[in-house]
Amino acid sequence: MTAAPRSIDDLSGVDEIAEEDIVDRIFEAVVEQRLPPGTKLSESVLCEAFGVGRMRIRRALLLLASREVVDLQANRGAFVASPSPQQAREVFEARMTMEPTIARLAVERASVEDIANLSAHLMKEHAAHHEDSRQEAIRLSGQFHLLLAQIAANSVMLRMMKELVTRTSLIIGIFGAPSVTNCRDDDHERILNAFKTRDGKAAADLMAEHLRVIEGSLELGNKTGGAVDLVNLFKRK
Amino acid sequence: MTAAPRSIDDLSGVDEIAEEDIVDRIFEAVVEQRLPPGTKLSESVLCEAFGVGRMRIRRALLLLASREVVDLQANRGAFVASPSPQQAREVFEARMTMEPTIARLAVERASVEDIANLSAHLMKEHAAHHEDSRQEAIRLSGQFHLLLAQIAANSVMLRMMKELVTRTSLIIGIFGAPSVTNCRDDDHERILNAFKTRDGKAAADLMAEHLRVIEGSLELGNKTGGAVDLVNLFKRK
DNA sequence: GTTAACAATCACGTCAACAAAATTTTTCCT
DNA sequence: AGGAAAAATTTTGTTGACGTGATTGTTAAC
Numbered sequence: 001m002t003a004a005p006r007s008i009d010d011l012s013g014v015d016e017i018a019e020e021d022i023v024d025r026i027f028e029a030v031v032e033q034r035l036p037p038g039t040k041l042s043e044s045v046l047c048e049a050f051g052v053g054r055m056r057i058r059r060a061l062l063l064l065a066s067r068e069v070v071d072l073q074a075n076r077g078a079f080v081a082s083p084s085p086q087q088a089r090e091v092f093e094a095r096m097t098m099e100p101t102i103a104r105l106a107v108e109r110a111s112v113e114d115i116a117n118l119s120a121h122l123m124k125e126h127a128a129h130h131e132d133s134r135q136e137a138i139r140l141s142g143q144f145h146l147l148l149a150q151i152a153a154n155s156v157m158l159r160m161m162k163e164l165v166t167r168t169s170l171i172i173g174i175f176g177a178p179s180v181t182n183c184r185d186d187d188h189e190r191i192l193n194a195f196k197t198r199d200g201k202a203a204a205d206l207m208a209e210h211l212r213v214i215e216g217s218l219e220l221g222n223k224t225g226g227a228v229d230l231v232n233l234f235k236r237k
Numbered sequence: 238m239t240a241a242p243r244s245i246d247d248l249s250g251v252d253e254i255a256e257e258d259i260v261d262r263i264f265e266a267v268v269e270q271r272l273p274p275g276t277k278l279s280e281s282v283l284c285e286a287f288g289v290g291r292m293r294i295r296r297a298l299l300l301l302a303s304r305e306v307v308d309l310q311a312n313r314g315a316f317v318a319s320p321s322p323q324q325a326r327e328v329f330e331a332r333m334t335m336e337p338t339i340a341r342l343a344v345e346r347a348s349v350e351d352i353a354n355l356s357a358h359l360m361k362e363h364a365a366h367h368e369d370s371r372q373e374a375i376r377l378s379g380q381f382h383l384l385l386a387q388i389a390a391n392s393v394m395l396r397m398m399k400e401l402v403t404r405t406s407l408i409i410g411i412f413g414a415p416s417v418t419n420c421r422d423d424d425h426e427r428i429l430n431a432f433k434t435r436d437g438k439a440a441a442d443l444m445a446e447h448l449r450v451i452e453g454s455l456e457l458g459n460k461t462g463g464a465v466d467l468v469n470l471f472k473r474k
Numbered sequence: 475g476t477t478a479a480c481a482a483t484c485a486c487g488t489c490a491a492c493a494a495a496a497t498t499t500t501t502c503c504t
Numbered sequence: 505a506g507g508a509a510a511a512a513t514t515t516t517g518t519t520g521a522c523g524t525g526a527t528t529g530t531t532a533a534c
Contacts, residue, residue: 042516044515044516055489059299062296062300063299067303068393074517075494076495076497076516077496090391090393093342093394094393094394097338097339098334098335101334105330155324156305156324156328156330156401157327157331160331160397290519291486291519292518292519295486311487312485312524312526313486313525313527
Protein backbone atom coordinates (compact mmCIF):
# COMPACT_ATOMS: atom_id res chain seq x y z
CA MET A 1 0.00 0.00 0.00
CA THR A 2 1.06 3.52 -0.49
CA ALA A 3 2.00 5.22 2.70
CA ALA A 4 1.38 8.57 1.10
CA PRO A 5 -1.74 10.37 2.29
CA ARG A 6 -4.58 8.81 0.41
CA SER A 7 -6.51 11.45 -1.44
CA ILE A 8 -10.22 11.28 -0.93
CA ASP A 9 -11.00 12.49 -4.39
CA ASP A 10 -13.55 10.00 -5.54
CA LEU A 11 -15.19 9.48 -2.18
CA SER A 12 -17.51 12.42 -2.16
CA GLY A 13 -17.93 14.90 -4.92
CA VAL A 14 -14.95 16.79 -3.53
CA ASP A 15 -13.89 17.95 -6.92
CA GLU A 16 -11.46 16.84 -9.43
CA ILE A 17 -8.00 15.51 -9.11
CA ALA A 18 -5.47 17.97 -10.31
CA GLU A 19 -3.36 16.67 -13.16
CA GLU A 20 -0.43 17.18 -10.86
CA ASP A 21 -1.83 14.47 -8.62
CA ILE A 22 -2.10 12.12 -11.55
CA VAL A 23 1.46 12.85 -12.54
CA ASP A 24 2.68 12.27 -9.01
CA ARG A 25 0.78 9.01 -8.67
CA ILE A 26 2.29 7.71 -11.89
CA PHE A 27 5.70 8.91 -10.82
CA GLU A 28 5.27 6.98 -7.62
CA ALA A 29 4.17 3.85 -9.40
CA VAL A 30 7.19 4.04 -11.64
CA VAL A 31 9.52 4.56 -8.70
CA GLU A 32 8.08 1.53 -6.98
CA GLN A 33 8.59 -0.41 -10.19
CA ARG A 34 4.94 -1.34 -10.37
CA LEU A 35 5.03 0.11 -13.88
CA PRO A 36 7.95 -1.58 -15.63
CA PRO A 37 9.62 0.04 -18.63
CA GLY A 38 7.66 -0.43 -21.80
CA THR A 39 4.29 -0.73 -20.11
CA LYS A 40 1.56 0.67 -22.26
CA LEU A 41 -0.33 3.51 -20.63
CA SER A 42 -3.64 3.40 -22.42
CA GLU A 43 -5.67 6.56 -22.16
CA SER A 44 -8.98 4.89 -21.62
CA VAL A 45 -7.58 2.65 -18.91
CA LEU A 46 -6.07 5.60 -17.11
CA CYS A 47 -9.32 7.50 -17.45
CA GLU A 48 -11.10 4.76 -15.62
CA ALA A 49 -8.32 4.31 -13.09
CA PHE A 50 -8.35 7.93 -12.05
CA GLY A 51 -11.98 8.61 -12.84
CA VAL A 52 -11.27 11.66 -14.92
CA GLY A 53 -11.82 12.74 -18.48
CA ARG A 54 -9.50 11.92 -21.30
CA MET A 55 -8.21 15.43 -21.58
CA ARG A 56 -6.85 15.39 -18.05
CA ILE A 57 -5.04 12.16 -18.79
CA ARG A 58 -3.59 13.44 -22.01
CA ARG A 59 -2.16 16.48 -20.25
CA ALA A 60 -0.68 14.31 -17.52
CA LEU A 61 0.94 12.09 -20.13
CA LEU A 62 2.37 15.11 -21.88
CA LEU A 63 3.92 16.31 -18.64
CA LEU A 64 5.33 12.86 -17.96
CA ALA A 65 6.76 12.79 -21.46
CA SER A 66 8.39 16.17 -20.96
CA ARG A 67 10.22 14.65 -17.99
CA GLU A 68 11.15 11.65 -20.13
CA VAL A 69 9.40 9.25 -17.82
CA VAL A 70 7.00 8.14 -20.51
CA ASP A 71 7.61 7.80 -24.20
CA LEU A 72 4.89 9.38 -26.31
CA GLN A 73 4.62 7.74 -29.70
CA ALA A 74 2.44 9.36 -32.31
CA ASN A 75 -0.77 7.49 -33.05
CA ARG A 76 0.43 4.61 -30.93
CA GLY A 77 0.12 5.82 -27.40
CA ALA A 78 2.16 6.33 -24.27
CA PHE A 79 4.59 3.84 -22.83
CA VAL A 80 6.70 3.86 -19.71
CA ALA A 81 10.14 4.95 -20.82
CA SER A 82 12.95 2.48 -21.38
CA PRO A 83 16.15 4.43 -20.86
CA SER A 84 19.04 3.46 -23.09
CA PRO A 85 22.46 2.79 -21.58
CA GLN A 86 23.53 6.17 -22.84
CA GLN A 87 20.57 7.86 -21.16
CA ALA A 88 21.32 5.91 -18.00
CA ARG A 89 24.87 7.23 -17.95
CA GLU A 90 23.58 10.74 -18.48
CA VAL A 91 21.11 10.45 -15.63
CA PHE A 92 23.83 9.28 -13.28
CA GLU A 93 26.18 11.96 -14.47
CA ALA A 94 23.52 14.56 -13.73
CA ARG A 95 22.92 13.10 -10.30
CA MET A 96 26.63 13.00 -9.53
CA THR A 97 26.79 16.63 -10.56
CA MET A 98 23.91 17.81 -8.46
CA GLU A 99 23.53 15.58 -5.46
CA PRO A 100 26.84 16.10 -3.67
CA THR A 101 26.12 19.81 -3.64
CA ILE A 102 22.54 19.18 -2.60
CA ALA A 103 23.78 17.05 0.26
CA ARG A 104 26.20 19.73 1.36
CA LEU A 105 23.55 22.45 1.21
CA ALA A 106 21.13 20.24 3.08
CA VAL A 107 23.63 19.75 5.89
CA GLU A 108 24.25 23.47 6.08
CA ARG A 109 20.54 24.29 6.18
CA ALA A 110 19.04 21.42 8.11
CA SER A 111 17.14 22.29 11.25
CA VAL A 112 17.25 19.92 14.17
CA GLU A 113 13.74 18.95 13.17
CA ASP A 114 14.92 18.12 9.67
CA ILE A 115 17.56 15.83 11.08
CA ALA A 116 14.98 14.17 13.28
CA ASN A 117 12.81 13.59 10.24
CA LEU A 118 15.74 12.08 8.41
CA SER A 119 16.37 9.77 11.35
CA ALA A 120 12.74 8.70 11.38
CA HIS A 121 12.88 8.13 7.66
CA LEU A 122 15.93 5.95 7.99
CA MET A 123 14.17 3.82 10.57
CA LYS A 124 11.34 3.30 8.15
CA GLU A 125 13.87 2.27 5.52
CA HIS A 126 15.42 -0.24 7.88
CA ALA A 127 12.02 -1.61 8.72
CA ALA A 128 11.09 -2.00 5.08
CA HIS A 129 14.32 -3.84 4.37
CA HIS A 130 13.72 -6.07 7.32
CA GLU A 131 10.18 -6.92 6.30
CA ASP A 132 11.20 -7.57 2.72
CA SER A 133 8.62 -5.14 1.44
CA ARG A 134 10.49 -4.50 -1.73
CA GLN A 135 8.25 -1.78 -3.14
CA GLU A 136 8.17 0.13 0.09
CA ALA A 137 11.94 -0.16 0.40
CA ILE A 138 12.47 1.17 -3.08
CA ARG A 139 10.07 4.01 -2.56
CA LEU A 140 11.64 5.10 0.70
CA SER A 141 15.07 4.73 -0.78
CA GLY A 142 14.27 7.21 -3.51
CA GLN A 143 12.43 9.49 -1.16
CA PHE A 144 15.50 9.79 1.02
CA HIS A 145 17.22 11.60 -1.81
CA LEU A 146 14.22 13.82 -2.37
CA LEU A 147 14.12 14.61 1.33
CA LEU A 148 17.67 15.91 1.07
CA ALA A 149 16.72 18.16 -1.82
CA GLN A 150 13.77 19.39 0.20
CA ILE A 151 15.98 20.20 3.16
CA ALA A 152 18.35 21.99 0.82
CA ALA A 153 15.32 24.22 0.18
CA ASN A 154 15.80 24.62 -3.54
CA SER A 155 12.58 23.92 -5.39
CA VAL A 156 14.27 23.98 -8.79
CA MET A 157 16.70 21.25 -7.91
CA LEU A 158 13.99 19.37 -6.02
CA ARG A 159 11.94 19.17 -9.18
CA MET A 160 14.93 18.04 -11.19
CA MET A 161 15.74 15.40 -8.61
CA LYS A 162 12.21 14.05 -8.73
CA GLU A 163 12.71 13.38 -12.40
CA LEU A 164 16.17 11.88 -11.92
CA VAL A 165 15.14 9.63 -9.05
CA THR A 166 12.19 8.32 -11.00
CA ARG A 167 14.26 7.64 -14.07
CA THR A 168 16.86 5.96 -11.88
CA SER A 169 14.22 3.49 -10.79
CA LEU A 170 13.56 2.66 -14.43
CA ILE A 171 17.27 2.31 -15.05
CA ILE A 172 17.76 -0.04 -12.14
CA GLY A 173 14.77 -2.03 -13.33
CA ILE A 174 16.41 -2.53 -16.69
CA PHE A 175 20.11 -2.77 -15.93
CA GLY A 176 20.20 -3.79 -12.31
CA ALA A 177 21.17 -7.31 -11.41
CA PRO A 178 18.17 -8.85 -9.66
CA SER A 179 20.00 -9.24 -6.38
CA VAL A 180 21.13 -5.65 -6.20
CA THR A 181 19.43 -3.49 -3.64
CA ASN A 182 18.88 -0.07 -5.10
CA CYS A 183 20.36 1.93 -2.30
CA ARG A 184 22.20 0.33 0.52
CA ASP A 185 20.64 2.04 3.49
CA ASP A 186 23.99 1.77 5.21
CA ASP A 187 25.10 4.51 2.88
CA HIS A 188 22.10 6.59 3.84
CA GLU A 189 23.00 6.02 7.45
CA ARG A 190 26.50 7.34 6.94
CA ILE A 191 25.10 10.41 5.25
CA LEU A 192 22.81 10.99 8.19
CA ASN A 193 25.83 10.86 10.46
CA ALA A 194 27.37 13.66 8.44
CA PHE A 195 24.27 15.67 9.25
CA LYS A 196 24.66 15.01 12.93
CA THR A 197 28.24 16.21 12.85
CA ARG A 198 27.28 19.03 10.50
CA ASP A 199 29.99 17.99 8.11
CA GLY A 200 28.82 19.17 4.71
CA LYS A 201 31.94 18.10 2.90
CA ALA A 202 31.63 14.58 4.25
CA ALA A 203 27.99 14.42 3.20
CA ALA A 204 28.94 15.49 -0.32
CA ASP A 205 31.72 12.93 -0.56
CA LEU A 206 29.54 10.15 0.81
CA MET A 207 26.81 11.00 -1.65
CA ALA A 208 29.24 10.95 -4.56
CA GLU A 209 30.55 7.58 -3.46
CA HIS A 210 27.02 6.31 -2.91
CA LEU A 211 26.01 7.17 -6.46
CA ARG A 212 29.22 5.75 -7.87
CA VAL A 213 28.53 2.44 -6.16
CA ILE A 214 24.99 2.28 -7.48
CA GLU A 215 26.03 3.01 -11.03
CA GLY A 216 28.84 0.51 -10.69
CA SER A 217 26.35 -2.17 -9.75
CA LEU A 218 24.57 -1.78 -13.06
CA GLU A 219 25.34 -3.57 -16.25
CA LEU A 220 25.35 -0.78 -18.74
CA GLY A 221 26.52 -1.39 -22.24
CA ASN A 222 25.20 -4.91 -22.38
CA LYS A 223 21.46 -4.90 -22.44
CA THR A 224 19.79 -2.49 -24.77
CA GLY A 225 17.14 -0.25 -23.39
CA GLY A 226 14.08 -2.45 -23.42
CA ALA A 227 13.29 -1.65 -27.03
CA VAL A 228 15.38 -4.66 -27.84
CA ASP A 229 17.54 -4.42 -30.89
CA LEU A 230 16.16 -7.42 -32.72
CA VAL A 231 18.27 -6.79 -35.77
CA ASN A 232 21.45 -7.30 -33.82
CA LEU A 233 19.99 -10.02 -31.67
CA PHE A 234 19.31 -12.36 -34.55
CA LYS A 235 22.16 -11.37 -36.73
CA ARG A 236 24.20 -14.31 -37.96
CA LYS A 237 27.76 -14.28 -36.78
CA MET B 238 3.14 16.03 -46.00
CA THR B 239 4.24 13.76 -43.28
CA ALA B 240 7.83 12.79 -43.32
CA ALA B 241 8.68 9.63 -45.15
CA PRO B 242 9.16 6.59 -42.94
CA ARG B 243 12.64 6.67 -41.60
CA SER B 244 14.73 3.99 -40.00
CA ILE B 245 12.95 1.90 -37.43
CA ASP B 246 14.95 3.06 -34.47
CA ASP B 247 13.97 6.68 -35.00
CA LEU B 248 11.60 6.83 -32.08
CA SER B 249 11.94 10.52 -31.45
CA GLY B 250 9.02 12.81 -32.13
CA VAL B 251 7.33 12.04 -35.36
CA ASP B 252 4.90 14.89 -35.88
CA GLU B 253 5.88 16.91 -32.85
CA ILE B 254 7.90 19.21 -34.99
CA ALA B 255 5.37 21.95 -34.70
CA GLU B 256 5.00 21.20 -31.03
CA GLU B 257 8.58 21.64 -29.94
CA ASP B 258 8.93 24.43 -32.42
CA ILE B 259 6.37 26.61 -30.69
CA VAL B 260 7.95 25.98 -27.30
CA ASP B 261 11.40 26.78 -28.62
CA ARG B 262 10.24 29.96 -30.32
CA ILE B 263 8.66 31.20 -27.12
CA PHE B 264 11.73 30.21 -25.16
CA GLU B 265 13.83 32.22 -27.57
CA ALA B 266 11.57 35.25 -27.36
CA VAL B 267 11.78 35.14 -23.58
CA VAL B 268 15.56 34.81 -23.67
CA GLU B 269 15.80 37.83 -25.93
CA GLN B 270 13.55 39.69 -23.54
CA ARG B 271 11.04 40.42 -26.24
CA LEU B 272 8.46 38.89 -23.92
CA PRO B 273 8.88 40.68 -20.61
CA PRO B 274 7.73 39.07 -17.36
CA GLY B 275 4.03 39.31 -16.81
CA THR B 276 3.16 39.50 -20.51
CA LYS B 277 -0.17 37.89 -21.18
CA LEU B 278 0.03 35.02 -23.62
CA SER B 279 -3.48 34.85 -24.97
CA GLU B 280 -4.37 31.58 -26.58
CA SER B 281 -6.24 33.10 -29.48
CA VAL B 282 -3.42 35.53 -30.21
CA LEU B 283 -0.86 32.74 -30.19
CA CYS B 284 -3.11 30.65 -32.42
CA GLU B 285 -3.03 33.36 -34.99
CA ALA B 286 0.68 34.07 -34.50
CA PHE B 287 1.68 30.48 -35.14
CA GLY B 288 -1.18 29.56 -37.42
CA VAL B 289 -2.11 26.46 -35.47
CA GLY B 290 -5.13 25.23 -33.56
CA ARG B 291 -5.83 26.08 -29.98
CA MET B 292 -4.95 22.61 -28.79
CA ARG B 293 -1.38 22.88 -30.02
CA ILE B 294 -1.02 26.18 -28.22
CA ARG B 295 -2.47 24.85 -25.02
CA ARG B 296 -0.03 21.96 -25.02
CA ALA B 297 2.86 24.30 -25.65
CA LEU B 298 1.76 26.52 -22.80
CA LEU B 299 1.48 23.53 -20.51
CA LEU B 300 5.03 22.51 -21.36
CA LEU B 301 6.26 26.04 -20.80
CA ALA B 302 4.47 26.11 -17.46
CA SER B 303 6.06 22.81 -16.46
CA ARG B 304 9.41 24.51 -16.91
CA GLU B 305 8.20 27.53 -14.95
CA VAL B 306 8.75 29.87 -17.83
CA VAL B 307 5.10 30.79 -18.00
CA ASP B 308 2.63 31.08 -15.18
CA LEU B 309 -0.63 29.27 -15.88
CA GLN B 310 -3.50 30.78 -13.91
CA ALA B 311 -6.82 28.99 -13.84
CA ASN B 312 -9.52 30.65 -15.87
CA ARG B 313 -7.28 33.68 -16.36
CA GLY B 314 -4.74 32.57 -18.86
CA ALA B 315 -1.01 32.22 -19.34
CA PHE B 316 1.52 34.88 -18.44
CA VAL B 317 5.25 35.06 -18.83
CA ALA B 318 6.66 34.12 -15.45
CA SER B 319 7.89 36.71 -13.00
CA PRO B 320 10.43 34.97 -10.81
CA SER B 321 10.48 36.06 -7.20
CA PRO B 322 13.80 36.96 -5.55
CA GLN B 323 13.68 33.60 -3.82
CA GLN B 324 13.18 31.81 -7.14
CA ALA B 325 15.99 33.85 -8.62
CA ARG B 326 18.35 32.74 -5.88
CA GLU B 327 17.31 29.14 -6.46
CA VAL B 328 17.92 29.37 -10.18
CA PHE B 329 21.39 30.75 -9.60
CA GLU B 330 22.12 28.16 -6.97
CA ALA B 331 21.14 25.44 -9.43
CA ARG B 332 23.33 26.96 -12.11
CA MET B 333 26.26 27.26 -9.76
CA THR B 334 25.77 23.64 -8.88
CA MET B 335 25.63 22.35 -12.42
CA GLU B 336 27.57 24.64 -14.67
CA PRO B 337 31.08 24.34 -13.24
CA THR B 338 30.85 20.60 -13.72
CA ILE B 339 29.33 21.07 -17.16
CA ALA B 340 32.22 23.34 -18.08
CA ARG B 341 34.75 20.82 -16.84
CA LEU B 342 33.10 17.96 -18.71
CA ALA B 343 32.88 20.08 -21.84
CA VAL B 344 36.60 20.77 -21.70
CA GLU B 345 37.34 17.10 -21.27
CA ARG B 346 35.11 16.08 -24.15
CA ALA B 347 35.50 18.92 -26.62
CA SER B 348 36.76 18.03 -30.05
CA VAL B 349 38.94 20.50 -31.89
CA GLU B 350 35.89 21.25 -33.98
CA ASP B 351 33.89 22.06 -30.86
CA ILE B 352 36.54 24.52 -29.76
CA ALA B 353 36.52 26.11 -33.20
CA ASN B 354 32.74 26.48 -32.95
CA LEU B 355 33.12 28.12 -29.57
CA SER B 356 35.64 30.51 -31.02
CA ALA B 357 33.32 31.40 -33.85
CA HIS B 358 30.52 31.87 -31.40
CA LEU B 359 32.58 34.24 -29.29
CA MET B 360 33.35 36.33 -32.34
CA LYS B 361 29.66 36.65 -32.99
CA GLU B 362 29.18 37.72 -29.41
CA HIS B 363 31.82 40.38 -29.75
CA ALA B 364 30.25 41.62 -32.94
CA ALA B 365 26.82 41.85 -31.35
CA HIS B 366 28.23 43.82 -28.44
CA HIS B 367 30.01 46.13 -30.82
CA GLU B 368 26.93 46.77 -32.90
CA ASP B 369 24.79 47.37 -29.85
CA SER B 370 22.31 44.75 -31.00
CA ARG B 371 21.07 44.11 -27.52
CA GLN B 372 18.70 41.25 -28.33
CA GLU B 373 21.28 39.42 -30.37
CA ALA B 374 23.88 39.92 -27.68
CA ILE B 375 21.60 38.52 -25.01
CA ARG B 376 20.63 35.57 -27.16
CA LEU B 377 24.21 34.66 -27.99
CA SER B 378 25.24 35.17 -24.41
CA GLY B 379 22.74 32.58 -23.24
CA GLN B 380 23.52 30.27 -26.10
CA PHE B 381 27.16 30.17 -25.11
CA HIS B 382 26.18 28.39 -21.94
CA LEU B 383 23.94 26.00 -23.85
CA LEU B 384 26.77 25.30 -26.25
CA LEU B 385 28.90 24.17 -23.35
CA ALA B 386 26.20 21.80 -22.17
CA GLN B 387 25.95 20.48 -25.70
CA ILE B 388 29.67 19.86 -25.85
CA ALA B 389 29.46 18.13 -22.49
CA ALA B 390 27.17 15.73 -24.36
CA ASN B 391 24.63 15.25 -21.62
CA SER B 392 21.11 15.73 -22.94
CA VAL B 393 19.58 15.67 -19.48
CA MET B 394 21.65 18.54 -18.24
CA LEU B 395 21.29 20.32 -21.56
CA ARG B 396 17.53 20.35 -21.16
CA MET B 397 17.83 21.58 -17.60
CA MET B 398 20.18 24.31 -18.67
CA LYS B 399 17.76 25.48 -21.35
CA GLU B 400 15.23 26.09 -18.64
CA LEU B 401 17.71 27.77 -16.31
CA VAL B 402 19.16 30.04 -18.99
CA THR B 403 15.70 31.15 -20.05
CA ARG B 404 14.62 31.86 -16.52
CA THR B 405 17.86 33.73 -15.94
CA SER B 406 16.89 36.08 -18.73
CA LEU B 407 13.63 36.79 -16.95
CA ILE B 408 15.48 37.31 -13.70
CA ILE B 409 17.91 39.77 -15.24
CA GLY B 410 15.00 41.56 -16.83
CA ILE B 411 13.41 42.04 -13.44
CA PHE B 412 16.32 42.49 -11.08
CA GLY B 413 19.10 43.62 -13.34
CA ALA B 414 20.25 47.20 -13.23
CA PRO B 415 19.59 48.64 -16.69
CA SER B 416 23.26 49.23 -17.39
CA VAL B 417 24.28 45.68 -16.54
CA THR B 418 25.31 43.51 -19.40
CA ASN B 419 24.03 40.01 -18.83
CA CYS B 420 27.25 38.19 -19.43
CA ARG B 421 30.52 39.96 -19.81
CA ASP B 422 31.89 38.25 -22.88
CA ASP B 423 35.34 38.74 -21.41
CA ASP B 424 34.40 35.98 -19.01
CA HIS B 425 33.36 33.79 -21.89
CA GLU B 426 36.66 34.50 -23.51
CA ARG B 427 38.56 33.34 -20.46
CA ILE B 428 36.54 30.17 -20.38
CA LEU B 429 37.38 29.55 -24.00
CA ASN B 430 41.05 29.89 -23.13
CA ALA B 431 40.63 27.13 -20.59
CA PHE B 432 39.38 24.99 -23.46
CA LYS B 433 42.44 25.77 -25.50
CA THR B 434 44.72 24.75 -22.67
CA ARG B 435 42.44 21.82 -21.84
CA ASP B 436 42.27 22.93 -18.26
CA GLY B 437 38.97 21.61 -16.98
CA LYS B 438 39.49 22.79 -13.44
CA ALA B 439 40.15 26.32 -14.63
CA ALA B 440 37.01 26.27 -16.76
CA ALA B 441 34.95 25.16 -13.78
CA ASP B 442 36.40 27.86 -11.54
CA LEU B 443 35.92 30.54 -14.15
CA MET B 444 32.34 29.48 -14.67
CA ALA B 445 31.64 29.60 -10.96
CA GLU B 446 33.13 33.05 -10.72
CA HIS B 447 31.25 34.14 -13.82
CA LEU B 448 27.92 33.15 -12.32
CA ARG B 449 28.80 34.70 -8.98
CA VAL B 450 29.49 38.01 -10.68
CA ILE B 451 26.23 37.95 -12.57
CA GLU B 452 24.18 37.19 -9.49
CA GLY B 453 26.09 39.84 -7.59
CA SER B 454 25.08 42.41 -10.18
CA LEU B 455 21.42 41.85 -9.45
CA GLU B 456 19.35 43.61 -6.88
CA LEU B 457 17.50 40.78 -5.24
CA GLY B 458 15.36 41.44 -2.22
CA ASN B 459 14.25 44.85 -3.32
CA LYS B 460 11.84 44.66 -6.17
CA THR B 461 8.86 42.39 -5.95
CA GLY B 462 8.57 39.67 -8.49
CA GLY B 463 7.31 41.57 -11.49
CA ALA B 464 3.70 41.09 -10.48
CA VAL B 465 4.12 44.58 -9.23
CA ASP B 466 2.58 45.34 -5.90
CA LEU B 467 0.37 48.17 -7.00
CA VAL B 468 -1.01 48.66 -3.50
CA ASN B 469 2.39 49.51 -2.16
CA LEU B 470 3.45 51.35 -5.26
CA PHE B 471 0.74 53.99 -5.08
CA LYS B 472 0.26 54.08 -1.36
CA ARG B 473 0.18 57.60 0.03
CA LYS B 474 2.79 58.34 2.60
C1' DG C 475 -20.30 62.11 -5.28
C1' DT C 476 -19.08 57.78 -3.93
C1' DT C 477 -19.79 53.00 -3.46
C1' DA C 478 -21.71 48.67 -4.19
C1' DA C 479 -24.25 45.48 -6.73
C1' DC C 480 -25.40 43.78 -11.22
C1' DA C 481 -25.10 42.65 -15.99
C1' DA C 482 -22.60 42.00 -20.25
C1' DT C 483 -18.63 40.53 -22.54
C1' DC C 484 -14.68 37.86 -23.26
C1' DA C 485 -11.45 34.19 -22.54
C1' DC C 486 -10.47 29.84 -20.64
C1' DG C 487 -11.75 24.93 -19.55
C1' DT C 488 -14.31 20.85 -20.53
C1' DC C 489 -17.06 17.66 -22.97
C1' DA C 490 -18.71 15.10 -26.86
C1' DA C 491 -18.64 13.77 -31.39
C1' DC C 492 -15.79 12.89 -35.49
C1' DA C 493 -11.78 11.37 -38.29
C1' DA C 494 -7.54 8.92 -38.88
C1' DA C 495 -4.33 5.44 -37.73
C1' DA C 496 -3.02 1.05 -35.91
C1' DT C 497 -3.95 -3.42 -34.18
C1' DT C 498 -6.47 -7.51 -34.30
C1' DT C 499 -9.48 -10.73 -36.26
C1' DT C 500 -11.52 -12.95 -39.99
C1' DT C 501 -11.59 -14.84 -44.46
C1' DC C 502 -9.94 -16.48 -48.66
C1' DC C 503 -6.55 -18.44 -51.63
C1' DT C 504 -2.54 -21.26 -52.47
C1' DA D 505 -2.71 -25.87 -42.98
C1' DG D 506 -0.24 -21.64 -43.62
C1' DG D 507 0.00 -17.13 -45.08
C1' DA D 508 -1.63 -12.95 -46.90
C1' DA D 509 -5.04 -9.63 -47.65
C1' DA D 510 -9.04 -7.28 -46.11
C1' DA D 511 -12.45 -5.95 -42.86
C1' DA D 512 -13.68 -4.83 -38.21
C1' DT D 513 -12.51 -3.11 -33.83
C1' DT D 514 -10.02 -0.47 -30.83
C1' DT D 515 -7.31 3.59 -29.79
C1' DT D 516 -5.46 7.92 -30.63
C1' DG D 517 -5.73 12.76 -32.48
C1' DT D 518 -8.51 16.81 -33.72
C1' DT D 519 -12.18 19.99 -34.24
C1' DG D 520 -16.15 22.34 -32.73
C1' DA D 521 -19.48 23.78 -29.49
C1' DC D 522 -20.92 24.86 -24.95
C1' DG D 523 -20.52 25.90 -19.88
C1' DT D 524 -18.00 28.38 -16.40
C1' DG D 525 -15.44 31.87 -14.34
C1' DA D 526 -13.34 36.33 -14.34
C1' DT D 527 -12.97 41.20 -15.68
C1' DT D 528 -15.07 45.40 -16.87
C1' DG D 529 -18.52 48.83 -17.46
C1' DT D 530 -22.89 50.47 -16.06
C1' DT D 531 -26.46 51.66 -13.07
C1' DA D 532 -28.75 52.47 -8.96
C1' DA D 533 -28.86 53.54 -4.20
C1' DC D 534 -27.10 55.89 -0.23
